[in-house]
Amino acid sequence: MLLVTFHGGSSGINNVYAYHTDGKLKTKEALDHSKDLSELRAMVLANGLLYVANGAKSESAVLAYKVPDSGASTLSASDLKQHLFTYASTLIASKLSKEGHFETSIAHPFGIVFENATTCYTSNQDTNVVSQVSVGDGGESGSLGKGCQSAYLNRSFPNGTFLDGTYVASQVGTLRDVSVEATPVDHAHGGLGVSFEKKDEDKGKNPKVKNSVRDVAIANGMLFVCDEPEKVVDLYLLTDGSYLGSSNGLDESPTHLAIDNGGLYVSAGSKLYWGLLQQSPASFALQPIDLTPPTSDNKTNKIGGISFDGLSPATVYIPFQAGTGGNTPGGSIYSYSVSQQTPSTLPVLSKPAELVSSLTDTPEFVLYWSDGS
Secondary structure (H helix, E strand, O other): OEEEEEOOOOOOOOOOEEEOOOOOEEEOOOEOOOOOOOOEEEEEEEOOEEEEEEOOHHHOEEEEEEOOOOOHHHOOOOOOOOOOEEEEEEEEEOOEOOOOOEOOOOOOEEEEEEEEOOEEEEEEOOOOEEEEEEEEHHHOEEEOOOOEOOHHHHHHOOOOOOOOOEEEOEOOOOOOOEOOOOOOOOHHHOOEOOEEOHHHHHOOOOOOEEEOEEEEEEEOOEEEEEEOOOOEEEEEEOOOOOEEEEEOOOOOOEEEEEEEOOEEEEEEOOEEEEEEOOOOHHHEOOEEOOOOOOEEOOEEOEEOOOEEOOOOOOEEEEEEEOOOOOOOOOEEEEEEEEEOOOOOOOOEEOOOEEEEEEEOOOEEEEEEOOOOO
């Protein structure tokens, strides 16, 4: 089964759609209504739970849902509003001041990745940091350590001030709607780039964050982070947060990551890149994969997620976004077979198979779930 999140918000889709892998829609409300949902982003299966990033400011949190023993068998043939996952707990949530400012690093979470059963990392668009979350109670509760959680950053900035839970910091420490003025960390020390809404800057206003950190992934003892403004993927050592280096610069900003068969896959605009995990992090090379994305109104669609089925040979599922942002109808979901001569050679994708067309909102993430459907 394929689970898909969308841009959401006041005029968008604020639940998870579930599709069979042949593209047949099974439900438009895979998550129950125990929590207010808005601007959903990443989904991860871990600890026997489905974790979902709930992105809207007032609802910023990572939510945990119980996974049914079987997937498609729990759904009737025609009810498109039936729930598949039941709310279990809130793993971690933002903390807002009386003025409505974020007081910890959790703010508009985008990506989620688990290092193990007791530690996960979330990327946060509005604070522009990656948070380290300690996980307990069988995966149902989480907590942030006070201040910076990276030994590397604490060594490099011994008098620094950081938002609680910070593992990867921002190049700009003073951000709109964030109560703590954090120590800025330059890119040479692994600080993440951030850009702002020009219309705010032109009016002399405290500008809103426009481009910031995106997806995260873990492999080979390293944390990979999409640095959208810098147009690179940054690499960090998991043991202490040391900055190891960055990928080569990409033509467009990276947003999504996936790992399969010893390789890192990166989406950047309409392009898909691949890099062998077994290479030097100091000069991590990403190569473009031959991919022809669909078009809408004569404009090339951007990639809105990457998910593999884990089989060999693998199938990869890729949603495409019809617009440049916001709630834009017309997106689609395609599948591709993946072939490689060896795990160290550039993957080759088959001709695409369109599974879903004319989505009514912009797809943000897709997750393959091996439930037998």
